[in-house]
Amino acid sequence: MTHVLELNNVSVALERTVIVRNISLHLQEGMIGCLLGPSGCGKTTLLRAIAGFEPALEGEIRIAGNVVSNSQYSLPVEQRHVGMVFQDYALFPHLTVRDNISFGLKGMSAAARTARVQELASMLKIAEYLDAFPHRLSGGQQQRVAVARAMAPKPRILLLDEPFASLDVELREQIAREIRLVLKHDGITAILVSHNQYEAFAMADEIGVMRAGELLQWSTPFELYHQPVCAYVADFVGEGVFLDGTVLDEERVETALGILGGGELHGFPKGTALSVLIRPDDVIHDDDSPKTAKVLDKAFRGSQYLYTLEMPDGTHVLSLVPSHHRHAQGEKIGFHIEMDHLVAFRR
Amino acid sequence: MDTLTLKAPEGALSSLKRWFPSHASTWGILLLCLLLSVPVLTVLSSVTASSEGVWQHLYETVLGDYVTHSVTLMVGVGLIVLVLGIGPAWLVTMTQFPGSRTLEWALVLPLAMPAYIIAYTYTGLLDVGGPVQAWIRETFSLRFGQYWFPSIRSLGGAITMLSLVLYPYVYLLSRTAFIEQSVCVLEVSRTLGATPFQAFRRVAIPLARPAIIAGLSLVLMETLADYGTVQYFGVSVFTTGVFRTWFGLGSSTAAAQLAAVLLLFILFLVLAEHWSRQKARYHHTSNKYTRLPRIELRGWKKWAAVVYCSVPVLFGFLIPFLQLLKWSTETWHLLDRDGFLTMFGNSLQLASITAVIALLLGLFISYTKRLRPSLSLRGMVRVLGLGYAIPGTVVAIGVLIPFTWFDNALDAWMRRNFDISTGLLLSGTLVAVVFAYLVRFLPVALNTLDAGLGKIKPTMDDVGRSMGLRPLQILRRVHVPVMRGSLLTASLLVFVDVLKELPATLILRPFNFNTLAIRTYELANQERLAEASSTALMIVLAGIIPVIILSQTISRSRPGYDSRT
Numbered sequence: 001m002t003h004v005l006e007l008n009n010v011s012v013a014l015e016r017t018v019i020v021r022n023i024s025l026h027l028q029e030g031m032i033g034c035l036l037g038p039s040g041c042g043k044t045t046l047l048r049a050i051a052g053f054e055p056a057l058e059g060e061i062r063i064a065g066n067v068v069s070n071s072q073y074s075l076p077v078e079q080r081h082v083g084m085v086f087q088d089y090a091l092f093p094h095l096t097v098r099d100n101i102s103f104g105l106k107g108m109s110a111a112a113r114t115a116r117v118q119e120l121a122s123m124l125k126i127a128e129y130l131d132a133f134p135h136r137l138s139g140g141q142q143q144r145v146a147v148a149r150a151m152a153p154k155p156r157i158l159l160l161d162e163p164f165a166s167l168d169v170e171l172r173e174q175i176a177r178e179i180r181l182v183l184k185h186d187g188i189t190a191i192l193v194s195h196n197q198y199e200a201f202a203m204a205d206e207i208g209v210m211r212a213g214e215l216l217q218w219s220t221p222f223e224l225y226h227q228p229v230c231a232y233v234a235d236f237v238g239e240g241v242f243l244d245g246t247v248l249d250e251e252r253v254e255t256a257l258g259i260l261g262g263g264e265l266h267g268f269p270k271g272t273a274l275s276v277l278i279r280p281d282d283v284i285h286d287d288d289s290p291k292t293a294k295v296l297d298k299a300f301r302g303s304q305y306l307y308t309l310e311m312p313d314g315t316h317v318l319s320l321v322p323s324h325h326r327h328a329q330g331e332k333i334g335f336h337i338e339m340d341h342l343v344a345f346r347r
Numbered sequence: 348m349d350t351l352t353l354k355a356p357e358g359a360l361s362s363l364k365r366w367f368p369s370h371a372s373t374w375g376i377l378l379l380c381l382l383l384s385v386p387v388l389t390v391l392s393s394v395t396a397s398s399e400g401v402w403q404h405l406y407e408t409v410l411g412d413y414v415t416h417s418v419t420l421m422v423g424v425g426l427i428v429l430v431l432g433i434g435p436a437w438l439v440t441m442t443q444f445p446g447s448r449t450l451e452w453a454l455v456l457p458l459a460m461p462a463y464i465i466a467y468t469y470t471g472l473l474d475v476g477g478p479v480q481a482w483i484r485e486t487f488s489l490r491f492g493q494y495w496f497p498s499i500r501s502l503g504g505a506i507t508m509l510s511l512v513l514y515p516y517v518y519l520l521s522r523t524a525f526i527e528q529s530v531c532v533l534e535v536s537r538t539l540g541a542t543p544f545q546a547f548r549r550v551a552i553p554l555a556r557p558a559i560i561a562g563l564s565l566v567l568m569e570t571l572a573d574y575g576t577v578q579y580f581g582v583s584v585f586t587t588g589v590f591r592t593w594f595g596l597g598s599s600t601a602a603a604q605l606a607a608v609l610l611l612f613i614l615f616l617v618l619a620e621h622w623s624r625q626k627a628r629y630h631h632t633s634n635k636y637t638r639l640p641r642i643e644l645r646g647w648k649k650w651a652a653v654v655y656c657s658v659p660v661l662f663g664f665l666i667p668f669l670q671l672l673k674w675s676t677e678t679w680h681l682l683d684r685d686g687f688l689t690m691f692g693n694s695l696q697l698a699s700i701t702a703v704i705a706l707l708l709g710l711f712i713s714y715t716k717r718l719r720p721s722l723s724l725r726g727m728v729r730v731l732g733l734g735y736a737i738p739g740t741v742v743a744i745g746v747l748i749p750f751t752w753f754d755n756a757l758d759a760w761m762r763r764n765f766d767i768s769t770g771l772l773l774s775g776t777l778v779a780v781v782f783a784y785l786v787r788f789l790p791v792a793l794n795t796l797d798a799g800l801g802k803i804k805p806t807m808d809d810v811g812r813s814m815g816l817r818p819l820q821i822l823r824r825v826h827v828p829v830m831r832g833s834l835l836t837a838s839l840l841v842f843v844d845v846l847k848e849l850p851a852t853l854i855l856r857p858f859n860f861n862t863l864a865i866r867t868y869e870l871a872n873q874e875r876l877a878e879a880s881s882t883a884l885m886i887v888l889a890g891i892i893p894v895i896i897l898s899q900t901i902s903r904s905r906p907g908y909d910s911r912t
Binding site for chain 1: 529532535536537538539540541542550553554556595640903
């Protein structure tokens with residue numbers, strides 16, 4: 001497997017302010033990556049550096065093995081063969097959908113061009129709008145056109161900048177999954193930028209969490225959720241609370257919820273003060289359990305309730321409970337802890 | 348059973364509505380609309396009247412010239428302003444080169460230079476007796492007639508002069524279009540394999556096309572409306588034809604008929620402009636703006652950009668401005684101080700009266716539109732808005748004919764019934780002059796005020812009301828502070844337009860009533876070009892004010908766009 005995209009210690013500056021620092025990552029052919037982080041973390045700047053809109057201050061960026069950016073050199077955007085989908089889609093308003101899609105098709109016979117446009121249009125379900133102008137289309141349709149246009153010249157890598165942010169919330173995950181299928185079908189390597197973890201989970205094979213210009217962790221969604229490398233990633237991805245704990249031995253930690261430990265070595269010396277991550281799915285409602293906690297707040301999630309529980313010592317945890325278990329605020333309910341493995345960080 | 352009455356919720360300023368009673372304000376505006384349409388209606392109705400053979404005479408002799416000259420003038424000016432306007436607009440918006448930030452606003456400066464003044468100045472510079480030809484004769488030891496030099500007093504000269512001062516319309520509108528274009532659209536074309544120049548050609552220009560056409564229509568309207576330049580260069584076009592027919596052949600009907608033909612041309616341009624503005628809405632690409640990345644030009648490209656963008660400023664403003672400055676210091680001692688002060692006072696008086704009336708009428712119309720919106724009202728306001736397109740000469744003819752008729756009719760009736768002669772009440776007085784100005788410049792005030800009032804969202808009125816403010820307090824604490832800038836801008840724009848106006852003033856002014864523009868025109872026509880420079884300079888200096896306002900408005904128009912960086 002070749003690395004379509006490879007970043008080695010890349011830093012990027014905008015007007016002399018370093019926005020992105022020392023980033024290394026690589027993406028294999030056909031994989032979809034995601035840069036996830038809050039606004040202002042530098043994820044878009046990094047994407048623009050990959051596209052070639054911003055030069056690299058340090059390090060190097062390789063696309064399909066060739067260096068496209070380093071501290072001395074930046075290959076012009078138009079020679080990188082990248083496709084880009086912008087947040088506002090940036091469709092050309094003066095061209096029809098068909099002409100938008102074929103904008104980047106060069107050196108092809110008219111027949112080949114038509115065939116490529118048709119192929120993409122049917123894949124992305126926009127065949128019936130080919131002769132319409134962009135302002136006639138809905139947001140979701142515009143987005144499909146933007147993706148089709150970027151895919152048309154068969155780019156070596158597809159870059160998507162917050163591609164779902166302008167869509168209705170209900171549409172986002174559905175379209176994200178659809179686009180994922182199309183990219184997978186065409187074997188396209190892609191990297192998207194998002195601040196929304198659910199979009200990232202729906203779309204990406206690998207996710208990188210960024211904060212203040214740094215890449216904290218680059219791994220699969222599963223690892224990100226279950227094995228976060230730092231408290232920030234643990235907090236940013238998924239829900240949960242941190243409880244104070246103290247290391248009892250190489251497997252177990254004592255917390256307000258009792259002694260926790262998943263039968264794995266956690267690697268902290270005895271007596272270390274830790275923050276232990278408690279996910280809502282770790283706290284199981286159990287009417288037979290001797291341990292009880294008071295319901296402080298509850299949020300309806302359809303098939304489940306998310307309860308905020310107050311322990312006898314005053315600490316709060318979250319718990320996901322099937323929604324046919326209805327308890328009023330102030331009621332005491334029983335629970336037990338079920339943890340596959342311990343996620344904890346030094347305090 | 349109770350009947351349900353559905354009542355629309357009262358807007359916050361609804362109690363202000365008593366000042367704008369529905370029928371009274373609508374009728375008021377209708378009346379104003381009719382009144383201000385009188386000149387155009389007069390000119391158009393002349394088409395059916397008989398001009399006792401004068402039209403036939405014109406048709407056989409000069410009409411062909413008028414048409415060919417006017418069309419040549421339009422084509423020539425149109426082509427040059429596109430070259431002078433679009434290229435620099437794109438360069439200063441999207442690239443960086445030495446002086447680009449200064450040129451960004453300096454390129455608008457020629458707008459301060461009325462065409463007739465630049466024509467006088469270049470004539471003084473380039474004519475046989477001027478410094479340029481004198482230098483050629485001296486350097487090469489030649490005598491007049493032994494060398495070839497293009498004559499500035501020609502159709503080509505008029506095309507050059509008009510292009511040099513009118514290109515800023517194309518520059519401004521295309522620059523606004525380039526600034527408003529989503530950078531993403533240009534960037535996406537780069538990722539699809541287009542070089543920066545290809546992105547300009549395939550995306551930026553097509554997107555800016557409606558704006559460019561709108562700018563071009565404005566240029567061509569001004570070209571058709573020009574009187575001072577073509578008159579001075581002896582080029583016979585419609586405006587000079589109207590003048591000559593009226594004063595030379597003494598036929599007001601034929602003059603009005605010529606003016607009607609001119610109006611047809613204008614109508615076509617108005618439609619073109621309107622159509623392209625409609626289209627521009629669909630070409631709006633994004634509401635999300637990012638920092639405009641400017642490409643830094645290097646090597647020969649850098650210097651080519653410097654030359655390309657400096658030439659219009661140099662020839663359209665700097666050279667004529669410095670020449671005027673030089674002349675006015677040389678001829679300062681010749682100036683008749685008292686006469687100058689009187690003229691200055693006259694100009695100031697006319698300009699301020701018009702500005703104040705335009706402001707009041709504009710406010711009345713804007714607020715009626717806001718408080719009592721209706722389709723018919725919008726239609727009427729649109730008709731009012733057309734005034735800016737009508738050449739001063741046409742307005743003047745259209746004012747003079749009905750006003751004279753009214754004066755004569757009234758005088759005859761008073762004499763018949765009361766044996767009193769009322770003489771000239773309207774024509775040949777300042778009333779006629781100010782009326783003509785209002786026809787032309789009320790739309791200028793109206794546009795600015797509408798834009799200002801548009802910034803106050805109706806919900807802001809509601810917020811004020813919900814906090815317990817009474818309507819007058821809302822006016823004072825919300826509207827006045829927000830509108831202050833627009834009020835100032837509107838009155839300044841009208842003020843300066845009046846100061847620069849030549850043909851209507853020339854035709855309608857009271858006997859012996861001089862303004863700065865008239866005096867400049869008279870001196871220039873007596874070939875006392877150097878002496879004309881002091882008044883000309885005053886007009887140019889005043890003209891710089893709206894240029895500054897315009898520059899600032901545009902720079903602020905785009906979030907994320909900073910003209911300083």
